[in-house]
Amino acid sequence: METQIDTRHSASKSLNKSKENTPWRIAFRKFKRNRMAVLGVWVLLIIVMIGIFAPYLTPHDPEYADLLNTNGKPDKVHWLGTDSSGRDIFARLLYGSRISLIIGFSAMLFTIVIGTILGSVAGYYGGKIDNIIMRLADIQLNFPFLLLVMTVVAILKEINILIFVSVMAFVSWPGITRIIRATFLSLREQEFILSARSIGGSDFRIIFRHMLPNAMGPIIVNATLFMAGMIISESALSFIGFGVPQPTPTWGNMLTEALSLRVLQYEPWAWIPPGIMIVITVLAINFIGDGLRDALDPRMRKS
Amino acid sequence: MKQTVLVEVKNLKKYFPIKGGILKRTIGHIKAVDDVSFTMYKGETLGIVGESGSGKSTMGRTMIRLYEPTEGEVFFEGDNLFKYSRKEMRRVRKGMQMVFQDPFASLNPRMTIAELIEEPMVVHKLYDRSERNEKVKELLNKVGLQAEYGSLYPHEFSGGQRQRVGLARALSINPKLIIADEPVSALDVSVQAQVINLMKDLQDEFELTYLFIAHDLSVVKHLSDRVGVMYLGRLVELANKKDLYSGPVHPYTQALLSAVPVPNPRLKKERIILEGDIPSPANPPSGCVFHPRCKYATDRCRVEKPLWREIAKDHYVACHLVD
Numbered sequence: 001m002e003t004q005i006d007t008r009h010s011a012s013k014s015l016n017k018s019k020e021n022t023p024w025r026i027a028f029r030k031f032k033r034n035r036m037a038v039l040g041v042w043v044l045l046i047i048v049m050i051g052i053f054a055p056y057l058t059p060h061d062p063e064y065a066d067l068l069n070t071n072g073k074p075d076k077v078h079w080l081g082t083d084s085s086g087r088d089i090f091a092r093l094l095y096g097s098r099i100s101l102i103i104g105f106s107a108m109l110f111t112i113v114i115g116t117i118l119g120s121v122a123g124y125y126g127g128k129i130d131n132i133i134m135r136l137a138d139i140q141l142n143f144p145f146l147l148l149v150m151t152v153v154a155i156l157k158e159i160n161i162l163i164f165v166s167v168m169a170f171v172s173w174p175g176i177t178r179i180i181r182a183t184f185l186s187l188r189e190q191e192f193i194l195s196a197r198s199i200g201g202s203d204f205r206i207i208f209r210h211m212l213p214n215a216m217g218p219i220i221v222n223a224t225l226f227m228a229g230m231i232i233s234e235s236a237l238s239f240i241g242f243g244v245p246q247p248t249p250t251w252g253n254m255l256t257e258a259l260s261l262r263v264l265q266y267e268p269w270a271w272i273p274p275g276i277m278i279v280i281t282v283l284a285i286n287f288i289g290d291g292l293r294d295a296l297d298p299r300m301r302k303s
Numbered sequence: 304m305k306q307t308v309l310v311e312v313k314n315l316k317k318y319f320p321i322k323g324g325i326l327k328r329t330i331g332h333i334k335a336v337d338d339v340s341f342t343m344y345k346g347e348t349l350g351i352v353g354e355s356g357s358g359k360s361t362m363g364r365t366m367i368r369l370y371e372p373t374e375g376e377v378f379f380e381g382d383n384l385f386k387y388s389r390k391e392m393r394r395v396r397k398g399m400q401m402v403f404q405d406p407f408a409s410l411n412p413r414m415t416i417a418e419l420i421e422e423p424m425v426v427h428k429l430y431d432r433s434e435r436n437e438k439v440k441e442l443l444n445k446v447g448l449q450a451e452y453g454s455l456y457p458h459e460f461s462g463g464q465r466q467r468v469g470l471a472r473a474l475s476i477n478p479k480l481i482i483a484d485e486p487v488s489a490l491d492v493s494v495q496a497q498v499i500n501l502m503k504d505l506q507d508e509f510e511l512t513y514l515f516i517a518h519d520l521s522v523v524k525h526l527s528d529r530v531g532v533m534y535l536g537r538l539v540e541l542a543n544k545k546d547l548y549s550g551p552v553h554p555y556t557q558a559l560l561s562a563v564p565v566p567n568p569r570l571k572k573e574r575i576i577l578e579g580d581i582p583s584p585a586n587p588p589s590g591c592v593f594h595p596r597c598k599y600a601t602d603r604c605r606v607e608k609p610l611w612r613e614i615a616k617d618h619y620v621a622c623h624l625v626d
Contacts, residue, residue: 023413023456192409192410194364194369195410195469195472197369198396199423201426209411
């Protein structure tokens, strides 16, 4: 057939290595080339490991208060000293990564699920549904985040991690919803969506087979960056006493020690380490997020 | 060739509302398609030409209800398409498929070629899995691609190859009508010819009827049996290819044809240069929509809308000058 002439060049080259050329593989290759992002992954992995293996890294119980040995200086037994209640700071630092990561991750997951559902429905259907969801989001965004969480936490009296995470997700869904709605709005106008509709595809199929896979890039990137934000929020809330209550160790409530001027001035080992851990974790996650953003951006595809 | 009617379009209108003001009230309409009527016969290719913004793509999309029509009727094999609910329409779409303009945007980048070609069959629950796989391979061969390409992703293909995939996808459920919305406009000229020839071969093999939308008269001439010319949402002339190219009646068609380059340097041609731009479809001129740019325009053209009439056998035109 004469019409076969042009079919030989670009595709035949990639035919023998077809397994390596799924869009995800390409993104992964690009991600690997970003040094800071890879470093971020390693750092985050180490922090996760620290959280998992904390019991093996220190003999101390992070919640055990040795009231005879408060505000202790670093020594051979307590590597970073003890806090004002006599708890081992090093142990709390290690165990604290558990809570910070768990809260950051689950708050992110929770928010992403809410945001993806609401955002995709709003963006795909548009019209009245879109209007209702987005006006709700606008109302929600009018309240300052911390103030709202503080209020809810104050009303609830008893706080555990699950409730805390739910509150954070409930308060922060509008931002993610907006981003996902915007992604869906722009996807909706793409020709391949029109094409899916013209072959007779159902709404369900179009959303799940065509739109969501193409929205995964922005969703993953925002989820990552959002997780960093959630870790900071947790620290901030715990610092002012509205987060996870003592004696459960979190980096945020360890910083509470620094509320005392004496500790701030003369016992830096009590508050600098948790501060550094927060900074390192958030930085690592943000680097990963930036790396993902570059890797998943289809406009920068060089394969 | 022209025995059975496949599609009949009657007074099709598609207005897009313009919203404005604080309350987002409709303050006007873009008349993208305004009162278009024509008939398509089984097995023919009807070419539709017009400038960008003349509403040809919107017309194609409204015909199969990718856009909801404002007014009018479309009969497909005698069935009024606009009476179906949205859900029923999904089933009815089996008989009509679309090929899109931009081969880089019309294939989902996250699906493999095989998945893309298979999808219409999955949607309409045709065949079982192994039959579908066979069918995909067969279709790939039919459009001149190797069967092994099925495992690749769209980004690994050239524009022409992607357009072949688009054709295979449209063909997978044996449609009767294919609406080709500028299928070759985004391709290199050399590749254009290949795709057009492929479309011709496929038409013979699958007994397809094409609505071929383009802005290039020479491309349309090669493929079409009849040609319609659109201007500002209206059909201004529709005739057999031979009649239209040799004896255009409407001044707009004449101007368009005079702009087609002829590969003969010695041939001196009088080009009719159209003054001004295509007016806004939100606020089309009164009377005949073409009158502001027409050198023959009379007072009557400014006031009275010309009717869509058959002036010779199968030669329709909307112009006062033919009286």
